[in-house]
Amino acid sequence: MPNRAKPETMPADEGRAAATPPAPADPSTPGRAPAGSAPAANAPAGADPAAGDVSRQGATTAPDPVRRAGAAGAAPIRRGNTLLRHLLIAVGLGVVVVIATYQIEPFRNYQLATIGVYLCVLPGLILLTGFNGQISLGHGALMAAGAYPVALTQNALGGDAQWHLLVSVLAGVVTATVLGAVVGVAAARLHGPYLAGATLAVAASVPAVTTTFDGVFGGDAGLSFALAPAPSSLGVYFPFERWQAWLALLGAAITMLLLANLVRSRFGRTLRAVRDDEVAAALAGIHVGRVRVLAFVVSAAGAGLGGALFAVLAQSVSPGAYGLTLSLNLMLAIVLGGLGGLRGALWGAIALVALQPLADWATRSFEFSADVQQRLEGTLPLAVFGVALIVVMTTAPGGVDGLVARATRRLRRSR
Amino acid sequence: MFRFARRGVAVAAALALAASVAACSEDSPSGNGASVPGVTDTTILVGTHQPLTGRAAAGYSKISAATKAYFEYVNANGGVHGRKIEYKIVDDAYNPAKTQEVVRQLVLQDKVFAVLNGLGTPTHGGVLDFLKTNKVPDLFVSSGSALFNQPTKYPNTFGFNVDYVTESKVLANYVKKTFPGKKVCFFGQNDDFGDDALKGVETVLGSVAAKQNYVPTNTNVAPQVGALKAAGCQVNVLATITPFTALTLGTAAKLGYRAQWVGSSVGGDFVGLSALLGKAAPLLLEGYVTSGYLPSPLDEANPWTKLFKDVNAEYNGNTTFEVNTMFGMAVGYTFVQALQAAGKDLTRESLMAAIEKGGFEGPSLVPMRYSKDDHSGFSGTQISVIKGGKQALVDTPYVTDTGSGPVEPYTEGAATPPAKGIPSD
Numbered sequence: 010m011p012n013r014a015k016p017e018t019m020p021a022d023e024g025r026a027a028a029t030p031p032a033p034a035d036p037s038t039p040g041r042a043p044a045g046s047a048p049a050a051n052a053p054a055g056a057d058p059a060a061g062d063v064s065r066q067g068a069t070t071a072p073d074p075v076r077r078a079g080a081a082g083a084a085p086i087r088r089g090n091t092l093l094r095h096l097l098i099a100v101g102l103g104v105v106v107v108i109a110t111y112q113i114e115p116f117r118n119y120q121l122a123t124i125g126v127y128l129c130v131l132p133g134l135i136l137l138t139g140f141n142g143q144i145s146l147g148h149g150a151l152m153a154a155g156a157y158p159v160a161l162t163q164n165a166l167g168g169d170a171q172w173h174l175l176v177s178v179l180a181g182v183v184t185a186t187v188l189g190a191v192v193g194v195a196a197a198r199l200h201g202p203y204l205a206g207a208t209l210a211v212a213a214s215v216p217a218v219t220t221t222f223d224g225v226f227g228g229d230a231g232l233s234f235a236l237a238p239a240p241s242s243l244g245v246y247f248p249f250e251r252w253q254a255w256l257a258l259l260g261a262a263i264t265m266l267l268l269a270n271l272v273r274s275r276f277g278r279t280l281r282a283v284r285d286d287e288v289a290a291a292l293a294g295i296h297v298g299r300v301r302v303l304a305f306v307v308s309a310a311g312a313g314l315g316g317a318l319f320a321v322l323a324q325s326v327s328p329g330a331y332g333l334t335l336s337l338n339l340m341l342a343i344v345l346g347g348l349g350g351l352r353g354a355l356w357g358a359i360a361l362v363a364l365q366p367l368a369d370w371a372t373r374s375f376e377f378s379a380d381v382q383q384r385l386e387g388t389l390p391l392a393v394f395g396v397a398l399i400v401v402m403t404t405a406p407g408g409v410d411g412l413v414a415r416a417t418r419r420l421r422r423s424r
Numbered sequence: 425m426f427r428f429a430r431r432g433v434a435v436a437a438a439l440a441l442a443a444s445v446a447a448c449s450e451d452s453p454s455g456n457g458a459s460v461p462g463v464t465d466t467t468i469l470v471g472t473h474q475p476l477t478g479r480a481a482a483g484y485s486k487i488s489a490a491t492k493a494y495f496e497y498v499n500a501n502g503g504v505h506g507r508k509i510e511y512k513i514v515d516d517a518y519n520p521a522k523t524q525e526v527v528r529q530l531v532l533q534d535k536v537f538a539v540l541n542g543l544g545t546p547t548h549g550g551v552l553d554f555l556k557t558n559k560v561p562d563l564f565v566s567s568g569s570a571l572f573n574q575p576t577k578y579p580n581t582f583g584f585n586v587d588y589v590t591e592s593k594v595l596a597n598y599v600k601k602t603f604p605g606k607k608v609c610f611f612g613q614n615d616d617f618g619d620d621a622l623k624g625v626e627t628v629l630g631s632v633a634a635k636q637n638y639v640p641t642n643t644n645v646a647p648q649v650g651a652l653k654a655a656g657c658q659v660n661v662l663a664t665i666t667p668f669t670a671l672t673l674g675t676a677a678k679l680g681y682r683a684q685w686v687g688s689s690v691g692g693d694f695v696g697l698s699a700l701l702g703k704a705a706p707l708l709l710e711g712y713v714t715s716g717y718l719p720s721p722l723d724e725a726n727p728w729t730k731l732f733k734d735v736n737a738e739y740n741g742n743t744t745f746e747v748n749t750m751f752g753m754a755v756g757y758t759f760v761q762a763l764q765a766a767g768k769d770l771t772r773e774s775l776m777a778a779i780e781k782g783g784f785e786g787p788s789l790v791p792m793r794y795s796k797d798d799h800s801g802f803s804g805t806q807i808s809v810i811k812g813g814k815q816a817l818v819d820t821p822y823v824t825d826t827g828s829g830p831v832e833p834y835t836e837g838a839a840t841p842p843a844k845g846i847p848s849d
Contacts, residue, residue, distance in 0.1 A: 116528055116529055119525070119532070123525070217641055220640075220641060223614060228615045228639075229545075229615050230615060231546060231550070233550060249557070323521060325524075325550040327520040327546050330519060331521075381741075390515075
């Protein structure tokens, strides 16, 4: 395995375009500052493993301005077929995960399914934020756009056959993609805080839309729908949670596979070129606006799939489930997981599912008097959760992925 | 890399084969009939989901603590049939997605015997199917929605609160008798709470002169209150949650609109509304009509209030004793009563059969409805009016049904607490 340089790209990076004049040749641009501690800080903006390979040789040498601006333009030096390699990895991992679902209890399978759902959303968000430098606080709304069509279609079809589910999920993905295109067109013209504000408005509008058209969306209580049980060929006592885990993980595998190929393609390189310097990218013949909209559309499709599967897990949709908290949690997950590559999505998804129970568990051992206990009930885990976040973000600005990459690098060097 | 991947696949495939062989024999349900989930000879594990954090936490977070305190009181006195009740409270922050997760945790991971008093219509509504599939008793849901009274569709689910139709029928009956000939209007939340309440009002009074509604996410009710004023409404029946009752009264005062306000028990009691309205409370709340099905927490003379206040002092850190504390204690009392009735050989079936048999007497002012084809809780309410800064009960409690049945006074009087305040079988 190559020694992958892993420069951290902070979301602040994308604010640069609006806030300061472009300075492509300067390795110490504001957005890059947090990466200063890592040895790989001077490496090109190789946000994905492929670019990392290119940077491998140059990781410790002086920054190369041409390369920095045009890192995305350099062809990844890798033999073999990328798609085939990714497929093999996906199948291998898939088999391992399927085995795992047989070994764990239903509740763990449900948690695994939730991780799968987040793994549909987060890679797209990383593509948008980490690779293309756009921020979105509205992905919860895009998930809702993927979820409501599932409920509506399932109810319209009856929801008792497996193909109903396929149609419903596709309807969800298409709806979210269309909404993503609309938001993307608006977002393409905005930068930094303006973009954050606009997408935040999208996230905040979900409850308003569902209560205004409560005849269709069921208002605050939302809609519930029937779902066909796992195919009987899998066994009579096949737990429904395991089936849900399979569905969600299949969605996650498809998303990861497609996006992993996408970020290594020409399109992936244009994404990064636009992020690093819009002017340079435009001079190189890239249609900046189109790339930004496309990035939003791709990421919306992922969010739509995640939202649809989220609805499948809950067998219901309601505005409370897709509120502002969800949007902010998604953002938080990718920052925590690491924006440098799609692998950050895995850490982020695990964090979203596991951190809260861990915080619960950590606080359970404390003993308090009854009235203090009553006041802390529910809030103490939140506080522990928050502190954990602050600690991770200050000690590892590159997220968990950056931390892991650094640790493995050190291990390898000591060997 | 290639070789690595190929080797990985080979290993994984071998593992998969081994696992699928192992799995075939694994999936049959274990412990069928032999043991009851969550029940041992000395303990009963019960779970609940409550909004301990988030927008609904204020007030509501006190309910489960009170229930737990009552269980601790019962446990300290020997438990039920020698079993101590363990109450596991999990926070869902009033977020339906979180409810899904925590209820699965309770049922699949903690293996609770029953889910007790899960709070909220949108939150609990989403887990009904899951609880039904897993055959978990879903007792005393903290909501008045008709959703939780569907014995044929959800045989395991039992509501607790008085349902919205019943209560608004009692309120409308009071309006009919006390304010004859006045122009009556309706202002409600735009969901099943408001819809059911309006249905109840119109069953008794015929169609109302004007009706308005609000969405909980928009805190400006001036247009609606203005419309009520313009329509010349003299009596307004409210189906509002507590903050919106306060908003409505405050907005009406700002618009210089004086009318008789009649609010549902969901819309807050005197203490809750006073806290929200602040200094203006005595003036704005004078004459406000509401109803309830539990004794007032301020009524020291009531033996139930005294009992629960003592339990609160000893087992709940003597926190403020309010309506929600009272409610939580009543939930605990009713559950213990159901456990006693289910007998020593406790199973999920015996518990639900005991509740369907009904006949529970407790702190409430009106009887509970539980029967084979009715899974709703309280059968009526008693009107109270705020006069001179005090809330006082009026007349007797009234009971009715959710259909077009008459609203009748309930005169049998309330039960008195048993010795030691613990129901016996």
